[in-house]
Amino acid sequence: MKKILLALVAVAFLATSVFAAEPKESFTIDSGTGKKPGVIFPHKKHSADFGIKCSECHHKQKAESDTPRSCFVCHQDPQVEVDGETAPVPGTKKKDVIFHKVCLTCHKKVNKEEGKKAPKGCKGCHKK
Numbered sequence: 001m002k003k004i005l006l007a008l009v010a011v012a013f014l015a016t017s018v019f020a021a022e023p024k025e026s027f028t029i030d031s032g033t034g035k036k037p038g039v040i041f042p043h044k045k046h047s048a049d050f051g052i053k054c055s056e057c058h059h060k061q062k063a064e065s066d067t068p069r070s071c072f073v074c075h076q077d078p079q080v081e082v083d084g085e086t087a088p089v090p091g092t093k094k095k096d097v098i099f100h101k102v103c104l105t106c107h108k109k110v111n112k113e114e115g116k117k118a119p120k121g122c123k124g125c126h127k128k
Contacts, residue, residue, distance in 0.1 A: 024043050024044065025042075025043065025044045026040055026041060026042045026043055026044065026045075027040075027041055027043060029041050029095065029099060036122065036126040037126050037127065037128055038126075039099070039125045039127075040127070052106075054066075054068045055068075056106075057071070058071070071095065071098065071099075072095065075094065075095040075098045075099075103125070104120060106118070107119060107120050108120060
């Protein structure tokens with residue numbers, strides 16, 4: 001009986017690990033300003049179709065086998081309350097700064113080196 005229970009736990013753990021590592025098809029990155037529409041980010045297209053390693057964007061990820069944390073865990077316009085007032089968390093950049101830097105740097109690189117046509121202008125990603 002113990003062996004069967006142990007086998008079931010092992011199978012459940014393995015199945016959870018496999019499904020947890022599967023990237024979402026896409027998700028919306030809210031601009032947060034209301035000035036521009038959010039960006040629908042085709043996550044699975046970037047990871048599976050383009051072969052971009054998880055650790056290229058998920059910079060805190062130690063190994064490719066680790067389950068990456070969401071960007072929004074740290075980069076969600078972080079605020080901390082100090083003496084009754086809110087202030088930015090020191091050393092943590094806002095999501096719009098991070099996404100613009102990471103996405104545009106990569107898009108420019110693949111356009112130049114591989115002749116791709118990844119979007120670089122605002123309307124290429126912020127579609128109405």
